[in-house]
Amino acid sequence: MFEAHTRSRYGEGTPLEILLAQVALGNREAFDCLYRGTANKLFGICLRVLAERSEAEDTLQDVFTTVWRKAAQFDATRASATTWLAMIARNKAIDRLRSMPARQARAALELALDVEDPTASPPQQAQTASDRARLERCLELLEPRRRSLVRAAFFDGSTYEELATRVQAPLGSIKSWIRRSLLQLRQCLDP
Amino acid sequence: MSSPTLPPEDTDPVGSEPPSDELLAGEFVLGVLDPTQHRNLRGRMDSDRVFTNQVAAWERRFAPWLSDIEPVEAPAQVWTRICQRMGWNDREPAERSLWRSLRFWRGVAVLSAIVAVVAIWTSLLRAPRPPAVAGQPPAQPSGPPPGQAEAGVKTVTPLEHDDGTPGWLASVDRSRGTVLVLPVPAPADPQGRVPELWLIPPGKAPRSLGLVSTNQSHTVTVPADVRGALVAGSVLAVTLEPPAGVPHAVPTGPIIAKGAIRS
Numbered sequence: 001m002f003e004a005h006t007r008s009r010y011g012e013g014t015p016l017e018i019l020l021a022q023v024a025l026g027n028r029e030a031f032d033c034l035y036r037g038t039a040n041k042l043f044g045i046c047l048r049v050l051a052e053r054s055e056a057e058d059t060l061q062d063v064f065t066t067v068w069r070k071a072a073q074f075d076a077t078r079a080s081a082t083t084w085l086a087m088i089a090r091n092k093a094i095d096r097l098r099s100m101p102a103r104q105a106r107a108a109l110e111l112a113l114d115v116e117d118p119t120a121s122p123p124q125q126a127q128t129a130s131d132r133a134r135l136e137r138c139l140e141l142l143e144p145r146r147r148s149l150v151r152a153a154f155f156d157g158s159t160y161e162e163l164a165t166r167v168q169a170p171l172g173s174i175k176s177w178i179r180r181s182l183l184q185l186r187q188c189l190d191p
Numbered sequence: 192m193s194s195p196t197l198p199p200e201d202t203d204p205v206g207s208e209p210p211s212d213e214l215l216a217g218e219f220v221l222g223v224l225d226p227t228q229h230r231n232l233r234g235r236m237d238s239d240r241v242f243t244n245q246v247a248a249w250e251r252r253f254a255p256w257l258s259d260i261e262p263v264e265a266p267a268q269v270w271t272r273i274c275q276r277m278g279w280n281d282r283e284p285a286e287r288s289l290w291r292s293l294r295f296w297r298g299v300a301v302l303s304a305i306v307a308v309v310a311i312w313t314s315l316l317r318a319p320r321p322p323a324v325a326g327q328p329p330a331q332p333s334g335p336p337p338g339q340a341e342a343g344v345k346t347v348t349p350l351e352h353d354d355g356t357p358g359w360l361a362s363v364d365r366s367r368g369t370v371l372v373l374p375v376p377a378p379a380d381p382q383g384r385v386p387e388l389w390l391i392p393p394g395k396a397p398r399s400l401g402l403v404s405t406n407q408s409h410t411v412t413v414p415a416d417v418r419g420a421l422v423a424g425s426v427l428a429v430t431l432e433p434p435a436g437v438p439h440a441v442p443t444g445p446i447i448a449k450g451a452i453r454s
Contacts, residue, residue: 017445018445021444021445021446024445024446025446028279035270035273039265039269039270040262040263040264040265041260041262042265043262043263043264043265043269044260044261044262044263045257045260047263048260057265057266057268057269060265060269061269061272061273061276064269064273065273065276065277068277072353073353073354074353075247075353075354076445078243078244078247079247079250079251079254080254082254082258083250083251083254083257084250086254086257086258087250087254087257089257090257091222094222098226131254131255131258132255132258132259134255135252135253135255135256136255150221151256153221153222153223154221154222154253154256155256157222158222158223159222159223159224159225159226160223160224160225161225163223178218178221178223179210179214179218182214182217182218182221183214185252186213186217186252189252190248190252
């Protein structure tokens with residue numbers, strides 16, 4: 001998912017896990033290398049959540065200062081470095097989205113439409129491809145409206161309350177839909 | 192927009208009952224919980240390993256959605272602004288030594304759980320030793336007499352993992368220049384690397400003290416020229432290193448546990 005291209009002594013393809021371990025020690029060279037290898041990808045994620053470029057730039061800055069501070073918390077037994085970094089970017093972007101006033105005017109959600117994600121790129125790695133295929137296959141099993149609800153929650157940071165407003169459905173139903181979808185997804189992905 | 196028709200199963204109680212922790216972790220990752228609940232759960236991740244693992248599992252499940260997103264070239268000013276925010280002079284070369292900065296080591300909070308473990312272990316150390324078998328002199332000079340143990344020279348340092356759980360307990364015996372290392376049993380590294388112990392005096396380069404066991408306690412003898420660094424403020428750290436060439440001149444692998452020697 002990330003290309004670790006670099007001119008430093010870490011060399012091309014230095015695993016992100018190694019770079020993170022060194023960043024945890026306060027190693028700026030490793031941090032520099034990590035930035036060059038992952039910033040574009042993480043910027044893409046920020047832009048996916050925050051349509052506005054200047055907001056995405058500020059968020060990317062936040063993401064890397066967080067990575068510098070929290071690299072020691074990265075636990076390779078729990079997640080790949082790729083997933084850990086991508087989730088920080090997505091979570092920071094959602095935090096920012098939530099702090100924006102324009103958020104009140106969030107568009108009504110048309111649940112019947114299950115639009116393909118316009119920013120999706122063809123997967124580059126076999127591992128990513130198979131994970132992606134599995135997630136898609138499992139999502140296919142969900143009823144289409146629930147699928148778009150889960151996706152909207154993940155990328156828009158909408159809470160249960162907001163989703164209820166956006167789709168004009170009772171809060172209890174929204175909770176029920178999402179929870180059932182989560183259970184179904186988990187059963188399908190980790191049988 | 193009209194209300195969507197609800198499928199019949201939506202009347203069941205799954206939406207109103209308190210969800211299991213596993214489901215809660217999924218809701219947390221998805222981001223649908225109200226801000227207060229979300230914040231509380233974030234706080235819970237500091238202390239609840241099981242919950243943290245459940246959150247990580249949900250993040251793995253959703254990760255393909257993020258790995259699919261097309262990269263977009265990040266504007267150059269972002270890096271400049273990061274450097275400014277860090278107070279770094281952009282022209283200053285990146286720090287060469289991985290170990291020069293001890294920023295990371297300082298201010299490590301010792302969790303109450305660790306304190307409890309240390310307290311138990313320390314009390315074990317203080318327990319009266321079994322009498323030496325006749326004809327077999329004790330391997331070491333006997334410890335301080337009971338009641339005066341407090342005046343002993345041993346200090347116990349927990350070497351913690353990043354999540355605050357203890358990986359090893361190190362008892363520093365300054366007068367003998369030894370460190371007794373007690374591991375909390377852990378599986379071997381799947382990549383075949385071995386745990387190597389380092390002594391890092393404040394502001395100085397780390398010195399290898401050799402390998403440490405992951406399953407039995409043993410005593411490490413500290414080289415005479417660094418014994419003076421067995422004092423409060425120095426750090427003991429364990430990294431994963433290739434088995435060949437121990438003791439290494441410099442650490443190359445990730446740190447898996449560390450702790451500052453206390454006075």
